[in-house]
Structure formats: structure tokens, C-alpha cells
Amino acid sequence: MSPARHCAVSIDLDGISCYYRIHGLGDPPAELEHLILERALPRAAALFASRNIHVTWFVIGRDADGDAALPDRTTRAANAQRLRTLADLGDELGNHSYSHPYELARMPSDAITAEIANCDRVLRDITGHAPKGFRAPGYDVAPAMLDTLARLGYRYDSSIFPAPGYYAAKAAVMTALAAVGRPSGAVMTNPRALAAPADPYRPSMTSPWRKGQAPVVELPIAVTPWTRLPAIGTTLLVAPEWVRGRVLSAMARRNFFNFELHGIDFADATKDGIPGELVERQPDLRIPIDDKLARLDQMLDEIAASYSFATLGDVAADVQRDE
Numbered sequence: 001m002s003p004a005r006h007c008a009v010s011i012d013l014d015g016i017s018c019y020y021r022i023h024g025l026g027d028p029p030a031e032l033e034h035l036i037l038e039r040a041l042p043r044a045a046a047l048f049a050s051r052n053i054h055v056t057w058f059v060i061g062r063d064a065d066g067d068a069a070l071p072d073r074t075t076r077a078a079n080a081q082r083l084r085t086l087a088d089l090g091d092e093l094g095n096h097s098y099s100h101p102y103e104l105a106r107m108p109s110d111a112i113t114a115e116i117a118n119c120d121r122v123l124r125d126i127t128g129h130a131p132k133g134f135r136a137p138g139y140d141v142a143p144a145m146l147d148t149l150a151r152l153g154y155r156y157d158s159s160i161f162p163a164p165g166y167y168a169a170k171a172a173v174m175t176a177l178a179a180v181g182r183p184s185g186a187v188m189t190n191p192r193a194l195a196a197p198a199d200p201y202r203p204s205m206t207s208p209w210r211k212g213q214a215p216v217v218e219l220p221i222a223v224t225p226w227t228r229l230p231a232i233g234t235t236l237l238v239a240p241e242w243v244r245g246r247v248l249s250a251m252a253r254r255n256f257f258n259f260e261l262h263g264i265d266f267a268d269a270t271k272d273g274i275p276g277e278l279v280e281r282q283p284d285l286r287i288p289i290d291d292k293l294a295r296l297d298q299m300l301d302e303i304a305a306s307y308s309f310a311t312l313g314d315v316a317a318d319v320q321r322d323e
């Protein structure tokens with residue numbers, strides 16, 4: 001690839017239970033466990049296939065684990081097959097940990113290694129080759145993660161989200177939930193991430209928020225130049241049209257656009273039978289899927305005017321080569 005301006009679209013396949021945890025709602029109804037992979041993922045896949053865009057899917061390993069000891073074995077096998085088809089068509093499968101613990105960055109290093117290595121095993125089983133990239137749950141990075149990624153031969157981490165506004169909003173929500181006695185399952189991101197570089201860089205192995213000499217590169221999630229507003233798809237989908245326009249035109253000044261979406265962006269509360277208790281707390285679920293797809297299509301048109309699309313794995317290879 002030439003040193004062109006690239007946009008990489010990634011989709012974190014967080015299940016419904018992740019959102020129940022964030023909002024302190026306990027466990028979701030069992031029949032909703034695989035909703036994102038079964039119903040939302042095919043919609044996203046159809047949209048990107050129709051535009052000929054190869055994306056990176058960040059997979060929670062357990063959801064596609066073929067291990068016979070787990071419940072819903074057939075469902076997990078079907079999930080694995082869905083992901084294999086996408087990989088066969090040229091998409092990338094990335095590691096999003098085995099069970100998505102929001103406190104992963106604070107866990108002991110052997111637990112961190114196990115979470116990453118277990119998802120790695122599942123992805124190798126699916127595609128027959130080693131994954132190239134990792135995204136931490138809740139954007140929270142720890143040096144032990146980089147150690148494990150380096151040992152497994154990964155090319156990149158894409159977890160740093162240097163957006164002070166997002167940090168403040170998350171802190172406010174967590175404080176509010178704690179105040180009403182319903183603590184959130186989310187964990188505060190390490191504030192050092194806020195001052196991290198916003199363009200791809202080689203992180204320090206001991207302090208991933210700073211530049212250093214790690215063998216893996218860091219591909220930070222998109223924030224606008226100067227003001228560092230979040231430029232993630234999930235946020236932009238619910239933002240007023242003028243905000244979307246302003247953020248996207250500010251992003252046109254960056255050489256790399258790490259455009260992050262989540263599986264839930266492709267869910268529809270009514271069609272997919274998502275309970276009111278979650279819809280009430282997730283504004284994106286109050287927008288019908290057709291509207292969300294139309295907004296996304298419009299954003300992709302705008303992005304396509306300034307960028308060519310590539311997977312995060314391709315961008316990481318570019319960064320390593322250009323040094």
C-alpha cells in the first residue's frame with residue numbers, strides 16, 4: 001500500500017450482557033446472549049460487503065469457542081462459522097479478550113495472558129492463522145497486555161482512546177449509578193491514556209500511553225485534532241447531524257481514521273426484542289435500524305471522499321514499514 005490516507009473500520013462484537021453490566025442491570029435474559037452475533041452482525045456484514053469495505057471484527061473469544069464443555073455448543077459453532085465466512089471473504093478477525101472483563105487491565109498478569117491467549121486460540125481455530133491485533137475491553141490498556149501481544153507475535157494494539165470528553169462522561173455516569181446504589185460494571189480508564197498520541201505510534205512496553213520501542217504498534221481510536229472529540233461511529237450515530245458533519249470534516253485533517261463501531265449499532269430494539277430496561281439506557285437503541293444504516297451510509301460516503309479503506313492489520317503493517 002502507498003502512504004495514502006486510510007480509514008479502518010472496526011466493529012467490537014460486545015454482547016448484550018456487556019451493556020447489562022455497564023448499566024448495572026445484572027444478567028440479561030439467556031435467549032439474548034448471542035443476539036449481536038446472530039442478528040446484528042449479518043446486517044453490518046451486508047452493509048460493508050455492499051460497499052466493498054473490508055473491516056476488522058473484534059471478537060470475544062467465548063462467543064465462538066467450539067469447546068464441547070461449554071453450553072450452547074451449536075450456537076457457538078454457528079457464530080464461529082459466521083466469522084469464518086467473513087475472514088474467508090477478506091475481513092480481519094481481531095482479539096477482544098475471551099470473556100470481556102472490564103477490569104482486565106487491573107487483573108494479575110497471568111489472568112491477562114489467559115484472557116488474550118484463550119481468545120487467540122479460538123480465532124486460530126476459526127481462521128487457521130494467527131490474529132494480528134487486539135483491542136482491550138473498555139479501552140483500558142496495561143503493560144502486561146503488550147507483553148502478551150508481543151510474545152504472541154501480534155502486530156498491533158488498538159485500545160487507546162485519548163478523548164478527555166469521553167472520560168468525563170463515563171466518570172459522570174459511573175458516579176451517578178453508584179449514587180443510586182447500582183454500581184456500573186464498567187471500570188474507569190487509566191487517565192494517562194488521555195494525553196497519549198492520537199496518531200499511530202510505537203508504545204513504550206512499560207507505559208503504553210507514551211512513545212517507546214514496543215514491537216507492536218498502537219493504533220489509537222479516532223479523536224479530532226486539537227479538541228480531541230471522540231470520532232467513534234457509535235457516538236456519531238446518535239449525534240445530531242451538524243455534530244456528525246463537524247467531527248467528520250475535522251477528521252479530514254488526520255492521515256489515519258480509526259473508525260470504531262460496535263455490534264449493537266446494528267441492532268434494532270423492536271425487531272430483535274431487546275427489553276425496555278436496556279433500551280431506556282441506550283439512546284442508540286431508540287433509533288430504528290433503517291435510520292442508523294442510512295446515517296452510517298452517509299458517514300461512509302463522506303469518509304470515502306478523503307480516505308481509502310483498509311483493515312487495521314494492513315494499516316499496522318504500513319506503519320511498521322514506513323518507520
Ligand SMILES: [Zn+2]
Nearest residue numbers: 012014137138
Ligand atoms: Zn468491548
